[in-house]
Amino acid sequence: MSNLVSELLAKMTTEEKIGQLIQLTGDFFQDGKAAITGPINELAHLKLQTVYSVGSVLGVSGAADVRRIQENYLANNRLKIPLLFMADVVHGYQTIFPIPLGLGASFDPTVMETASGIAAKESVAAGLHVTFAPMVDLVRDPRWGRVMESTGEDSYLNSVMAQAAVKGFQGDSPWDEKHLAASVKHFAAYGAPEAGREYNTVDMSEWRFREQYLPAYSAAINAQAMLVMTSFNTLFGVPATQNQHLLRDILRDELGFHGVVITDWNAIEELVHHGTVRDLKDAAQKALAAGVDIDMMAFAYAEFLNKAVELEPGVLKLIDESAQRILELKETMGLFADPYRGLDESKEKDPEFIRDNLVQAQKAAEESLVLVKNHRRTLPLSQRQKLAVIGPVAQTGDLLGSWSWKGDVETTQSIADALVDTFSEIVTAPGCGYHSFNKQQVEQAKLLASDADVIVAAIGLPSSESGEATSITDISIPAEQIALLKELKTLNKPLISVVITGRPLLLKEVHTLSDAVLIGWFPGSKGAQAIANILSGKVEPSGRLPMTFPLNLGQVPLYYNAYSTGRPIEVGQKNGEYKYVTKYVDSSNEPLYPFGFGLGYGKILLTDMTMVSNSLKMNDQLILDVTLTNDSPRDSKTVLQCYTHQKVGETVRPLKELKWFKKVTVEKQSSLKIQVNIPVARLASVHQDFSTKVDVGDYQVMVGFDSMNLKVLDFKVKE
Numbered sequence: 034m035s036n037l038v039s040e041l042l043a044k045m046t047t048e049e050k051i052g053q054l055i056q057l058t059g060d061f062f063q064d065g066k067a068a069i070t071g072p073i074n075e076l077a078h079l080k081l082q083t084v085y086s087v088g089s090v091l092g093v094s095g096a097a098d099v100r101r102i103q104e105n106y107l108a109n110n111r112l113k114i115p116l117l118f119m120a121d122v123v124h125g126y127q128t129i130f131p132i133p134l135g136l137g138a139s140f141d142p143t144v145m146e147t148a149s150g151i152a153a154k155e156s157v158a159a160g161l162h163v164t165f166a167p168m169v170d171l172v173r174d175p176r177w178g179r180v181m182e183s184t185g186e187d188s189y190l191n192s193v194m195a196q197a198a199v200k201g202f203q204g205d206s207p208w209d210e211k212h213l214a215a216s217v218k219h220f221a222a223y224g225a226p227e228a229g230r231e232y233n234t235v236d237m238s239e240w241r242f243r244e245q246y247l248p249a250y251s252a253a254i255n256a257q258a259m260l261v262m263t264s265f266n267t268l269f270g271v272p273a274t275q276n277q278h279l280l281r282d283i284l285r286d287e288l289g290f291h292g293v294v295i296t297d298w299n300a301i302e303e304l305v306h307h308g309t310v311r312d313l314k315d316a317a318q319k320a321l322a323a324g325v326d327i328d329m330m331a332f333a334y335a336e337f338l339n340k341a342v343e344l345e346p347g348v349l350k351l352i353d354e355s356a357q358r359i360l361e362l363k364e365t366m367g368l369f370a371d372p373y374r375g376l377d378e379s380k381e382k383d384p385e386f387i388r389d390n391l392v393q394a395q396k397a398a399e400e401s402l403v404l405v406k407n408h409r410r411t412l413p414l415s416q417r418q419k420l421a422v423i424g425p426v427a428q429t430g431d432l433l434g435s436w437s438w439k440g441d442v443e444t445t446q447s448i449a450d451a452l453v454d455t456f457s458e459i460v461t462a463p464g465c466g467y468h469s470f471n472k473q474q475v476e477q478a479k480l481l482a483s484d485a486d487v488i489v490a491a492i493g494l495p496s497s498e499s500g501e502a503t504s505i506t507d508i509s510i511p512a513e514q515i516a517l518l519k520e521l522k523t524l525n526k527p528l529i530s531v532v533i534t535g536r537p538l539l540l541k542e543v544h545t546l547s548d549a550v551l552i553g554w555f556p557g558s559k560g561a562q563a564i565a566n567i568l569s570g571k572v573e574p575s576g577r578l579p580m581t582f583p584l585n586l587g588q589v590p591l592y593y594n595a596y597s598t599g600r601p602i603e604v605g606q607k608n609g610e611y612k613y614v615t616k617y618v619d620s621s622n623e624p625l626y627p628f629g630f631g632l633g634y635g636k637i638l639l640t641d642m643t644m645v646s647n648s649l650k651m652n653d654q655l656i657l658d659v660t661l662t663n664d665s666p667r668d669s670k671t672v673l674q675c676y677t678h679q680k681v682g683e684t685v686r687p688l689k690e691l692k693w694f695k696k697v698t699v700e701k702q703s704s705l706k707i708q709v710n711i712p713v714a715r716l717a718s719v720h721q722d723f724s725t726k727v728d729v730g731d732y733q734v735m736v737g738f739d740s741m742n743l744k745v746l747d748f749k750v751k752e
């Protein structure tokens with residue numbers, strides 16, 4: 034412990050230490066001054082002086098507001114301990130990048146790092162010290178609205194992206210004033226609610242949790258993330274926020290996390306609803322015992338305040354430990370040296386400050402868009418073609434997505450406007466609403482489109498339909514929009530669908546009706562321009578799907594890295610036995626678009642692949658020399674992907690698991706040699722006793738451009 038922290042702790046009263054453990058919203062500071070008003074009147078028992086002892090504030094940003102609150106707070110706080118300001122800066126502060134699912138689709142960690150770095154820089158100027166990001170929850174069920182905030186269904190991709198995000202937000206130590214602290218969330222397994230229903234039960238074996246869900250949190254912690262946020266859900270039968278096994282044994286002891294643990298919003302009070310505590314006081318005690326340092330808006334730790342003199346030594350010790358961790362975070366962030374660290378009103382208002390950031394946001398969007406169909410090279414379009422841009426998403430700036438902190442939908446360029454800048458002639462009309470359709474509107478759109486060379490249908494869902502608390506049971510494109518596509522199809526012109534979405538949707542009909550389909554996600558502040566650049570061919574599409582797109586809802590959850598079963602469909606096919614194999618009788622097992630899938634405009638082929646050695650020791654690397662050839666007349670980009678499979682394990686093994694990927698450009702009419710290096714250590718799996726180790730034995734490596742079409746080579750791992 035530093036001198037500063039130990040001296041402070043020695044001077045602090047128990048009440049002051051408890052104060053550090055409480056986080057309030059900015060509503061408790063009106064015009065900078067402590068206030069208990071409005072919808073939080075029921076908290077009138079909280080004394081004003083308590084507000085002047087809390088440790089942190091959430092949801093306030095903006096240099097002037099933060100300065101005002103901090104000044105007033107310090108004038109009223111006995112020991113002049115500065116407040117920490119935290120907020121959900123998830124995929125951008127002012128400059129909005131694609132949603133995290135889109136950043137995952139870039140398959141390029143430098144894109145994530147840059148996006149997070151820029152978000153940090155803008156946030157710090159606005160007075161923030163901590164972001165509640167990255168969310169690294171593994172997701173497999175598109176009914177869950179928060180899949181938009183994750184980087185997808187794969188542990189390895191999530192881990193690589195988690196590390197990149199933490200690096201981007203936090204920078205390299207020592208801390209400078211361009212970075213802020215990352216709070217990894219939601220610990221743990223929040224992304225696996227049963228039936229995709231928000232806040233529902235999560236239950237899985239600890240073995241599976243460790244195999245697939247834990248790695249991304251662990252990667253973020255290895256990258257030195259300063260905070261961890263607990264999740265709302267239960268895990269192993271106990272809510273995460275009071276789960277000692279999760280928060281003490283796994284997080285602190287095994288993963289070696291020494292930073293601050295914060296709850297999710299009101300999560301301690303929710304323990305009462307979970308029925309695992311008697312009342313708020315019991316909830317507070319259990320959360321503290323589990324090692325939760327900061328109570329976000331549950332007013333549970335405030336329960337200790339009036340009873341400070343009665344608190345048992347064990348509880349006091351836990352309060353001391355938590356207060357110490359929070360003070361250490363403040364010290365590391367440089368807040369004792371400068372409570373106004375980094376905040377800068379002039380930068381905040383300076384358009385120059387964000388100009389370059391917008392360039393990066395556009396680049397990130399270009400890297401994240403996924404072309405999933407391009408029949409007879411409908412795309413790219415010629416800039417001389419006349420475009421009809423039709424659909425409910427054509428003329429809206431609602432392209433930022435949920436958690437777009439200061440992003441402004443009103444000033445965000447629409448797809449139609451961006452296309453105007455790129456193509457010589459365009460006409461545009463909505464054709465229908467997101468969920469509404471009338472004959473007159475569609476006829477008007479058809480009339481306009483009848484004169485065009487090509488139709489771009491901008492379809493999808495509004496941002497309000499993905500994000501927190503937006504679970505849905507039907508992941509189809511709304512029937513009204515399908516009706517619009519069918520009407521447009523009657524015009525017999527090339528039809529390109531651009532789908533704006535925060536989650537995988539059922540796109541079978543869209544696929545059938547369209548000549549080309551581009552998944553746009555919510556692409557952010559410069560997303561419309563990125564879409565225009567992809568459609569015109571100025572930029573090569575290079576995003577790949579970070580989540581499987583199912584064929585029908587009944588297949589959900591559908592993900593590529595499923596475990597082996599006792600009755601694989603392939604064995605049935607070989608034996609002529611189709612009934613008693615793992616399958617549906619009314620649907621194929623296969624998705625519409627698999628994980629890792631995406632097309633480019635050029636044609637890159639894997640023309641050669643050799644393994645340097647097919648017999649490896651534990652400390653070796655699996656080395657592959659791969660040749661990619663692009664015979665097409667344009668430079669092209671792809672994502673080379675390597676998966677492995679362990680043929681015999683102590684536990685069942687996934688049929689394939691991503692272990693390596695790289696986005697590469699292959700110039701026209703040329704070949705590129707790439708060396709793939711996979712450390713044998715990366716083949717480790719979780720055993721029945723939860724040890725994580727590599728087994729000797731037979732393995733396969735599979736190489737290709739998506740998770741389904743792969744070239745296979747065998748190798749062995751020896752002692």
Ligand code: BGC
Pocket residue numbers: 121165218297298501
């Ligand atoms: C969300 C968190 C978020 C918090 C604070 C909660 O509802 O689950 O992800 O960080 O609110 O805004």
